[in-house]
Every structure is written in C-alpha cells, then in structure tokens.
Amino acid sequence: MAEKRTEEKSREKHRSLLHLIDSKQERKLRARRNSGGDVWFGLGMFGLVGWSVAVPTLLGIALGVWLDGKLEDRFSWTLMCLVAGVVLGCLNAWFWVQREGRHD
Missing domain, CATH: 1.20.5 (Single alpha-helices involved in coiled-coils or other helix-helix interfaces)
Structure with a gap:
C-alpha cells in the first residue's frame, strides 16, 4: 500500500x-x-515612454514660467510645475508600459 x-x-x-x-x-x-519584432517593439516602447514623460514635463515648465510671470511669490512656480510634470509623466509612462505588458 x-x-x-x-x-x-x-x-x-x-x-x-x-x-x-x-x-x-x-x-x-x-x-x-517573434524575435524579429522585438527590436521594433523595444524602440517603440522607448519612444512611448520618452514622449509620455517629456510632454507633461514641458507643459509643466511652460505653466510654471507663465505663473512666475503673473504671480509674485517667494517660491518658484516653474520648479514646482516641473516636478509635477515629471511625476505625472512617470505615472503616465508606467500606465502605458503596464497596458502594453498585459497584451503579451
């Protein structure tokens, strides 16, 4: 047994x-x-991540410069909006990478 x-x-x-x-x-x-498409997929993902971080960062800088010109404060709106743009861009990039990762 x-x-x-x-x-x-x-x-x-x-x-x-x-x-x-x-x-x-x-x-x-x-x-x-699928090895032939990996290079193009990687380059596409690299571009997607780059633009999804760069665009909000540049928009944040533009908003900050405009606010610095309109308001007279002790702190820099440009710097604060830059950081906010980078954070939003990184979250945006993370969202897209997660979304593309689920399709595999």
Missing part, C-alpha cells in the same frame, strides 16, 4: 516536471518566432 502511494507521488512529480519543461519550451519557441 505504501509502495503504491510512493509510486503515485513519483508519477505526479514526473507529470509536473514534464508540464514545466513543456511550458518553458513553448515559451522559448514563441520568443524565437
């Missing part, structure tokens, strides 16, 4: 290992088939 349980456990481990190897092999084959 105990010998049967040991044999069943051994078979289950063997099946589990075969399933793991099969899934890794399938993933590797899929990656090889």
